[in-house]
Amino acid sequence: MRDIPDVPFGGWDPPEYRVDTDGKVVGATPGTPNNWGRWGADDQIGTANLLSAERIAAAAALVKTGKRFSLALPIGPPTPGGYRSEPLHFYGMAAGDAVLGGGPGGAAFPTSDDYVVMALQASTQIDGFGHVGGDATLYNGYWAGLVTASSRARRLGIHKLAAGVVGRAVLLDVARHLGVEHLDLGFGIGPDELDGAAAAQGVAIGAGDIVLVHTGHLEWKRGLRANDPDARTRHEPGISIRAIPWLHDHDVAMIATDTAACQVVPPDDGTPFLTWHVAALRDLGLLVGELFDLHELAADCAADGVHEGFFVAAPMPVVGGSGSPLNPIFIK
Amino acid sequence: MRDIPDVPFGGWDPPEYRVDTDGKVVGATPGTPNNWGRWGADDQIGTANLLSAERIAAAAALVKTGKRFSLALPIGPPTPGGYRSEPLHFYGMAAGDAVLGGGPGGAAFPTSDDYVVMALQASTQIDGFGHVGGDATLYNGYWAGLVTASSRARRLGIHKLAAGVVGRAVLLDVARHLGVEHLDLGFGIGPDELDGAAAAQGVAIGAGDIVLVHTGHLEWKRGLRANDPDARTRHEPGISIRAIPWLHDHDVAMIATDTAACQVVPPDDGTPFLTWHVAALRDLGLLVGELFDLHELAADCAADGVHEGFFVAAPMPVVGGSGSPLNPIFIK
């Protein structure tokens, strides 16, 4: 076999911090703004705390016609703009086997049983708080070292969000507001675009809202041919780090887009790639959704002028997981 | 290596039927009762057709307090009573790697990315209509041979249910009604128990309802030690084939239990193991849920006397899949 050169290694010095028995890095400080400690020192669900029963009850009253939208991408076809290897889907048993005398139930009982092998963030998804940290810390000061191959996420696992993201969702159609089919690659969405779209639509963003930002990017990417150079770029429009204070000031519970990274790529302020994720996940404990398919919903909202609805999205409660596929349901 | 004897093979004669270009077995007939053709010859979603916008709008009005329940089992711990190999959960990257200088984002950006390998029906789940057929046919007369390893489910894929199961759910607490912690293994729930529980609770089952039957079995099984012989039995209480006409007469959209098979095991009428599944899935096109964790919900309903709520459960839209994990959300 051909020799595989070792990857260079720069040496290692132990960090200078300690971690207490709560799993917190002693002396760690978050960025600004942040929600560390806001819901208690042991909080592990961040802005999901904003999804109060009262708000959910109020949001359910938004249901008028009962028309509903699944905002998920199908799992199987290539994911437009996806970062990860495509899911594998296998039939351990297939009903057709029975026709060939090969199934477990014999010819009389054709039976299928299928499996997936998939990155939990390979398709429409929600980030867990173990997904991205900054320096040694995750949300609320938990230590990044709590997430390992064998322990999984010892704190902040996605299963903490099992009760789901439920409440009032508002679609902000930034693409339509700016009069384009899709925002440019690298276009950063800041407070002006968010406020502008809300004003144009006549909606207000309130505490505990789930904000869905339509950029048109997913639909554009879906239309590209496989060999189009743009099909491979990871550049995309998205939420700017300039919008972080806005998200915090409005007490948004979840921000989601029809892009792979939610944040603009590359960042529009010259910061490193993951800085936005650190501000959103680590500092705010903000729920982040990605690869939401907002095309049909956006068209419907443009048609009837109603941009709000009742939203339910429940992750797979993988214990110690750091993300989950999501099939979000938006009901008008 | 030790010799592995070939499995015996009984020979094979080709079937006598043909399959038309719609994928239907020519001349196939369903059992009684059935919904074949009721929603069109090309219908692939069965009783999900009953989940109309009107009914969803009416069901949303059931939300009073906003209190919500996730009815999912956690994915990771052994599944009580599960039939399938346990899910595998892997971290392709773990945030802790960054502490060791090993992560893709360097020390500054600890990043996690995880994968699952799982049977789509390994935990709380919904059956797809490719899951079980009878003789050569699946729901609505589609051919069992449409489901193969390479083609996946060419019709009736779980992705057809992407819009989710949304509507009014009613918990029928058969265990409490009968005054037991959990029903006996092999106890078949028929019309009498369903009507009795409904009457005792003062609720009526209507068209398009999602019926959740609490047997107490899951909670009992969860409490067993690993080496308890009962921990391995597949016998369990469940819905009897005697309840099939009741489910059809009431136009129930979904039936789900806190057991692995939904149906009683072994069948209480001496029919083969999968006969109930054939009647429910193939003939009625009935949505079937399994391994719903109803313990906390049942206790809450017993406490406040409210057994109905708004229900949202959206499968992973695996194209051509025959089942899906589910995290059902029940909101009062």
Added chain:
Amino acid sequence: MRDIPDVPFGGWDPPEYRVDTDGKVVGATPGTPNNWGRWGADDQIGTANLLSAERIAAAAALVKTGKRFSLALPIGPPTPGGYRSEPLHFYGMAAGDAVLGGGPGGAAFPTSDDYVVMALQASTQIDGFGHVGGDATLYNGYWAGLVTASSRARRLGIHKLAAGVVGRAVLLDVARHLGVEHLDLGFGIGPDELDGAAAAQGVAIGAGDIVLVHTGHLEWKRGLRANDPDARTRHEPGISIRAIPWLHDHDVAMIATDTAACQVVPPDDGTPFLTWHVAALRDLGLLVGELFDLHELAADCAADGVHEGFFVAAPMPVVGGSGSPLNPIFIK
């Protein structure tokens, strides 16, 4: 979710043949030449029958210096020219976890345990006889329908080859013989090139030999940049269908190349893509190896003039499998 159109279906008529209790299609006939029945009606290992103890003993005497070559590609880096999704490699436990207090053995016993998810033919590999058939049959008349998702290969499983491919191997360096670094895409290697290379090297091919044909293609492909259009083509040089009688006449036990398909792609005689595989696997029961990394071995043989050696390659004995990764060892 966006609607996923159903794939068209052309209807289905049952085949006219029967399958007997041996798993043979009644009345099936192979192409010419073929080895059906040569080693008995129930033979499932084809030309592996040629790897007799006597030949192995004779081949071991070829070992002179003890210098050895692994002909495998590494598993992990992208496979040059591979047809299948890349293997996934996961650490369920990583020794580094112990440094973070997260491993199962505590800090004192750092422990690693890793998993692969891989297509059995994703890297250097051997075809099983369930891999490709023609019409309804596999090697020796076994029915293609014996291979299903739930039954795996009920006959002809790769585990039948557990004893490995062991014997005399001869490298035929067709690229050097023709004076090129690598053969052109679509170049079909026929009897003339095989005989020519053998004559130039002064070696003779005998019964039971393992023939390794160096085309230079793998090395060329490895050198391409990822965005080179040639990196994606499946066209490659390889063994022509014109060589099938030659392989049969010489009673070759195994044919392997440094290409993904062994056969030339596209076929040089205008036949459908898999016709060569049908002739080799189904008719001859010939062992076929693919993606063998012959670059270093070929250079060594050119340098010392010795093109033969002792060869040992043992598949993973996956019961009912249709292929296996292989790490072939060639010893001089």
Added chain:
Amino acid sequence: MRDIPDVPFGGWDPPEYRVDTDGKVVGATPGTPNNWGRWGADDQIGTANLLSAERIAAAAALVKTGKRFSLALPIGPPTPGGYRSEPLHFYGMAAGDAVLGGGPGGAAFPTSDDYVVMALQASTQIDGFGHVGGDATLYNGYWAGLVTASSRARRLGIHKLAAGVVGRAVLLDVARHLGVEHLDLGFGIGPDELDGAAAAQGVAIGAGDIVLVHTGHLEWKRGLRANDPDARTRHEPGISIRAIPWLHDHDVAMIATDTAACQVVPPDDGTPFLTWHVAALRDLGLLVGELFDLHELAADCAADGVHEGFFVAAPMPVVGGSGSPLNPIFIK
């Protein structure tokens, strides 16, 4: 969903050592005996260094009859005594699909393509040097922290052993020597048993030898019924820590047994479970094989009195892996 309590966490203090740019823990010292530095400071293959070309050439001369044995367990049936979840084997395409009009090659070209999901140490296998370390170090002083989920084994990956384990193998039949079908659970094999068996067999162990120790345990375990309490125990006979100096003094290249752990379980000297592995893997850099099926080979050696042969076993060269399934071939 039921609440999942957080696992307790004991806090974390950074280690006091540094790691140099070679990946070595500064100031680390091995146990006694050890091979650290023996083959250079950057050695990553341990006793595989003993498998010299000269020894391989000499070993090939042991081949007399050409009779060969695969020492692998089949992959698919439950692994007797295995520690890990059973491999999953899936057909992404099955030849039978073509009979149903569902295959990629149409009816004319039935095609199969299969996948495995497996722990690299789930069946007959070889340990990599990333598998077990002691305190912060792996073999030759490399840092345990070099193995992480995202980096895989940055040093000491199993791919370093791609050239395989090739040389003279000697079967030491300790069970027959002691006159038992199988050694007792917890029976530790020390120098006396090894020397005794060798003397009884009339063989000598020399430098670079591959030593296969037959305990009879695997065959006994294979014969147990699934519900036999012994079927679940991890206790087994195996190599004692008392044999470590013997293995070192004889310059054994590889030690392998027909047990799951190679070492005796529980340890016969009261040390912690993995102490033997630390001595073998970390200190000696000794190749360790497990779950070798020696039953047929042992019977053959007893019958013909020949206990030595030529041995070839080549791991799957998973880059950065810490173990590999193995199909070892022993040739007389």
